Amino acid sequence: MTSxxxxxRPEPGPDPGGGPDDGHPxxxxxxxWVDGELSAAVHTDVxxxxxxxxxxxxxVSALRDASHRLSRDLKELDVEPPATSPxxxxxxxxxxxxxxxxxxxxALLLFxxxxxxxxxxxxxxxxxxxxxxxxxTERLSEADAPAPAVEPAPPEGPDVEVDPGVQVTPLQGSVRxxxxxxxxxxxxxxxxxxxxxxxAWVREANFRAGPGTIDIWGAEGDVRIHxxxxxxxxxxxxxxxxxxxEDGELSSRIPxxxxxxxxxxxxxxx
Amino acid sequence: MTMKNPSRHGRRLDYEKTFRRHHPALFRYVHRLTxxxxxxxxxxxxxxxxxxxxxxxxxxxxxxxxTVATNLTRDRARTRGRRRQLxxxxxxxxxxxxxxxxxxERSLRAERLRRALDRIPxxxxxxxxxxxxxxxxxxxxxxxGVATSSVGTLLSRALDRLTEAYEEVMDGEETDPPTAxxxxxxxxxGEKGTT
Numbered sequence: 001m002t003s004x005x006x007x008x009r010p011e012p013g014p015d016p017g018g019g020p021d022d023g024h025p026x027x028x029x030x031x032x033w034v035d036g037e038l039s040a041a042v043h044t045d046v047x048x049x050x051x052x053x054x055x056x057x058x059x060v061s062a063l064r065d066a067s068h069r070l071s072r073d074l075k076e077l078d079v080e081p082p083a084t085s086p087x088x089x090x091x092x093x094x095x096x097x098x099x100x101x102x103x104x105x106x107a108l109l110l111f112x113x114x115x116x117x118x119x120x121x122x123x124x125x126x127x128x129x130x131x132x133x134x135x136x137t138e139r140l141s142e143a144d145a146p147a148p149a150v151e152p153a154p155p156e157g158p159d160v161e162v163d164p165g166v167q168v169t170p171l172q173g174s175v176r177x178x179x180x181x182x183x184x185x186x187x188x189x190x191x192x193x194x195x196x197x198x199x200a201w202v203r204e205a206n207f208r209a210g211p212g213t214i215d216i217w218g219a220e221g222d223v224r225i226h227x228x229x230x231x232x233x234x235x236x237x238x239x240x241x242x243x244x245x246e247d248g249e250l251s252s253r254i255p256x257x258x259x260x261x262x263x264x265x266x267x268x269x270x
Numbered sequence: 271m272t273m274k275n276p277s278r279h280g281r282r283l284d285y286e287k288t289f290r291r292h293h294p295a296l297f298r299y300v301h302r303l304t305x306x307x308x309x310x311x312x313x314x315x316x317x318x319x320x321x322x323x324x325x326x327x328x329x330x331x332x333x334x335x336x337t338v339a340t341n342l343t344r345d346r347a348r349t350r351g352r353r354r355q356l357x358x359x360x361x362x363x364x365x366x367x368x369x370x371x372x373x374x375e376r377s378l379r380a381e382r383l384r385r386a387l388d389r390i391p392x393x394x395x396x397x398x399x400x401x402x403x404x405x406x407x408x409x410x411x412x413x414x415g416v417a418t419s420s421v422g423t424l425l426s427r428a429l430d431r432l433t434e435a436y437e438e439v440m441d442g443e444e445t446d447p448p449t450a451x452x453x454x455x456x457x458x459x460g461e462k463g464t465t
Contacts, residue, residue, distance in 0.1 A: 028423030037407045037422065066429040069436075074302055074402060076380035081297040082311045086289035087319045164295065166404055207404050 025049060030060050034067070036210010040171050043211060071206045071218065163224070165201030171212025175233040175245075177225060180217035182237060184269045187222040190243060190250060191263035192229040199226045237268050283328050289318055292335055295403055300339050302399050304347070305384055313342045336403070337413045340396055382443075386435035394428035401425060 025033070025046050032038050033046045050057050168175070175198040182188070200207070200214050203221035207214065216223065227233045233245040242254045243266070250264055258265040293314060301310035317338045326334045387395050393414060400410050407421040416424060 026423065027426040028420070030422075031426040031429075032407065032422035035401070035407070035422070035425075063426060063429060066433050070383070070398060070429070070432065071402060073379045073383040074399075076376045077302055077305070077383060078298055079301060079307055081294050081314070082307075084293070084311070084315060086286050086293075087315060087322060164404070206402070209404070209406075 024053060024056055027059070027063075030056060031063055034060060034063055035208060036168075036213055038211075040211050043171075068217070075218070163201040163203050163221075164205070164207070165199055165224075166207045166209040166214055167197040167199035167226075168209045168212060168214055169197055170228065170231045170233075173231050175212050175214075175227060175231050177214045177233070177235045178216070178239075179219060179223060179235070179237045180215075182219055182223065182268055183221070186219065186268070187257065188235070188237075188243070188254075188266040188268055189222060189224045189263065190235065190266070191224070191226050191260070192245070192248070192250065193226045193262070194229065195226065196228055197226075198228055198231070198233065200224065242266070242268060283326060283331060285322070288321070288328070288331055292332055293318065296335055296339055299336060299399055299403055300343055302387075302402075303340075303343055303395060305388075309343075309346065313339050313346070316342055333405075333409045333412050336400065336405070340413060344392075382436060382439050385439045386432055389435040389438065390428065390431045394424070394431055397421070397425055398428050398432065 029038070029042075029046060033043060033050075036043070038046060050060060177198070177200055198212075198214070200216060201224045202216060202219045205219040205221075205223075206217050209215075225235060227245050229245075229248050231245065233243075234241050235243040240253075243250060243252050243264075245251075252264060252266055254266050254268050256264050257267050296317060297310050297314040300313045301307060304310060304313075317335050320338055321331070321335065324334075393416075397410055397414055400413060405413070408418050410416075410421050410425075411418040
């Protein structure tokens with residue numbers, strides 16, 4: 001969105017602080033609404049305003065579009081983290097492969113020096129070069145090998161969350177979880193918990209959390225969801241409600257792969 | 271090894287679990303911030319070294335790590351900035367590496383984003399990247415040193431600036447020769463904007 005788009009919005013009303021009173025919410029309030037950062041009451045007020053104000057709705061769409069584009073393109077920039085272990089006390093650091101640029105520069109230096117020395121007949125450098133060459137070859141192949149991901153977490157039991165995720169407090173006793181899409185073979189694991197907060201975890205995804213809401217997009221892998229058993233909740237995929245929680249009972253509109261004591265495992269694409 | 275980092279406030283920290291949980295995001299954040307894989311690995315590692323020497327609660331460890339990493343990135347960029355002033359006049363002409371055919375579009379998008387990110391103020395970049403990591407406004411305010419009530423406004427402006435920067439980058443692509451355009455982002459851009 002550009003300043004031109006912003007200027008298409010009606011002039012703000014008399015509330016210079018940008019609160020969603022009689023006038024239009026300011027950009028900060030709209031951004032906070034998109035991010036679920038407003039209190040429940042203000043969130044509802046802004047929502048009502050957006051229903052009747054095309055200008056502010058356009059601005060919200062522009063903010064969302066810019067945000068989604070950033071999320072999408074950032075993934076193109078990402079690389080795997082290097083294989084590394086936690087640093088230990090005393091300043092010891094886990095070894096990691098030499099940076100490729102440094103390795104290449106060292107190899108070039110060795111080559112030039114070696115070629116010059118090896119030109120001298122009977123030079124002991126010839127034997128040394130053979131050893132050094134072998135060592136460098138080993139280092140280069142090590143550095144060029146694809147870096148494995150950070151060592152996987154050991155099995156710690158089903159309650160330990162090691163995937164990235166978010167947790168939210170229900171809004172007026174209800175929780176809404178919205179997933180844009182899932183890979184074809186991904187599972188949805190829903191568990192009822194005694195915790196007061198709802199949560200969602202995915203190995204890789206973008207999350208947006210607000211009061212009682214979690215939005216997930218770009219999910220790559222199974223989605224694990226914890227719902228407090230006392231709330232009312234809905235889980236939707238691609239805008240379609242697929243699971244509901246009412247009166248402590250889960251109901252599903254998609255195939256159930258397994259029924260567990262405290263939850264369901266579902267396969268949305270079946 | 272299960273090593274506990276004692277904390278005066280809040281729950282005690284399980285160091286290895288903390289590392290497993292936060293290291294990938296910390297590395298990703300610094301890499302996105304600097305564009306340099308080696309710098310990101312060093313800074314993420316250094317942040318965890320410092321965690322060993324500090325008493326941090328489990329509740330605040332994520333913000334703490336990102337604050338340390340942000341400061342380390344800034345310090346490093348300052349040092350590198352001074353060195354680069356002397357060195358960059360001798361930089362060779364960039365030589366864009368050929369991309370595999372199927373990856374051209376993704377690579378182009380990544381390069382556009384890198385260059386657009388380099389064009390916006392450092393604080394904007396930090397705030398947008400922290401938001402991407404799922405930080406709440408209170409935490410973003412804590413790390414960047416602004417008022418929580420200003421975070422929404424600053425983020426919306428940062429998104430506007432990034433959108434404008436995208437447009438400038440794309441306009442530049444239309445007017446510049448393709449070689450010059452594709453090379454610029456691949457050399458010093460990594461730390462260009464982190465001063």
